[in-house]
Amino acid sequence: MLKSLFIITGLMTFLFSCKQSKNTEEFTDWKSKGDSLTAQTFDTLRKTLQKAISERGLPGAVEFCNTAALDLTKIYSGKEIQIKRTSDKIRNPVNTPDEMEKDVIMTYQEQKEENKQLTTIVKQDSKGNQHYFKPILIQAMCLNCHGAKETQIKPDTWDMIQKKYPKDAAFNYKEGDLRGVWHIVFTKSK
Numbered sequence: 001m002l003k004s005l006f007i008i009t010g011l012m013t014f015l016f017s018c019k020q021s022k023n024t025e026e027f028t029d030w031k032s033k034g035d036s037l038t039a040q041t042f043d044t045l046r047k048t049l050q051k052a053i054s055e056r057g058l059p060g061a062v063e064f065c066n067t068a069a070l071d072l073t074k075i076y077s078g079k080e081i082q083i084k085r086t087s088d089k090i091r092n093p094v095n096t097p098d099e100m101e102k103d104v105i106m107t108y109q110e111q112k113e114e115n116k117q118l119t120t121i122v123k124q125d126s127k128g129n130q131h132y133f134k135p136i137l138i139q140a141m142c143l144n145c146h147g148a149k150e151t152q153i154k155p156d157t158w159d160m161i162q163k164k165y166p167k168d169a170a171f172n173y174k175e176g177d178l179r180g181v182w183h184i185v186f187t188k189s190k
C-alpha cells in the first residue's frame with residue numbers, strides 16, 4: 001500500500017515536472033522569437049521615423065507615418081507570422097484591438113496600477129496558434145506626437161494628425177505610460 005503510494009507520488013511528480021519544463025521551454029521559445037521580431041521591427045520603425053522627422057519635420061513625418069508604419073510592420077510578417085501594434089487609444093483605425101488584445105491591454109494596465117513588472121504574455125488559441133504580446137511604453141520622443149495636445153504636440157503637427165486621423169485618441173500620454181502592445185501571431189504550420 002505504502003509502496004504503491006510512493007510509486008504514484010513519484011510518477012505524478014515526474015509527470016508534473018515534465019509537463020512544467022515542456023511548457024516553460026515552449027514559452028521561452030516563443031518569447032525569444034517574439035522578442036527578436038519586435039526588436040527588429042521597432043528598430044526599423046524608429047530609424048525610419050527619425051529619418052522622416054529630420055528630412056520632413058514632424059508634420060511631414062505624420063503624413064509619412066500614415067503609409068510607412070504599416071508597410072514596415074509587414075516587412076517582417078510572413079504567411080505564418082503576423083505583427084501588429086494596437087492600443088486601447090488608437091490613432092489609426094486599422095490598429096483597432098480585438099477581444100484578445102483588449103484583454104491583454106487590461107492585464108497590463110492592472111499590472112501597471114499595482115506597480116508590477118509588465119511581462120511578456122504568450123497565449124495559445126483554439127486553433128493552436130501562438131499569440132505573443134509585449135507592452136509598448138511611451139518614451140520622451142513619442143511625446144512630440146502622442147503627448148499633451150497643447151504643450152507637447154506643436155500646432156502644425158496637431159493639424160496634420162487631425163487631418164489624417166480625425167478620430168485620433170492617441171494623445172495626452174506621459175512618459176512611461178502604457179501606449180499599447182505588440183501582438184505577433186505565429187500561425188500553426190499544417
Ligand code: HEC
Nearest residue numbers: 061062065069085086087089090091092095142145170180
Ligand atoms: C511623427 C509623429 C509620431 C511620433 C514621434 C511617434 N508616433 Fe506613434 N503614431 C503616429 C501616427 C501618425 C500613428 C498612426 C499610423 C500608424 O499606424 O503608425 C501612430 C501610431 C502608433 C501606434 C499604433 C496604434 C495606433 O494608435 O494606431 C503605436 C503603438 C505608437 N504609435 C507608438 C508610438 C511610440 C511608442 C512612439 C515613440 C517611441 C511613437 N509612437 C512616436 C505618429 C507618431
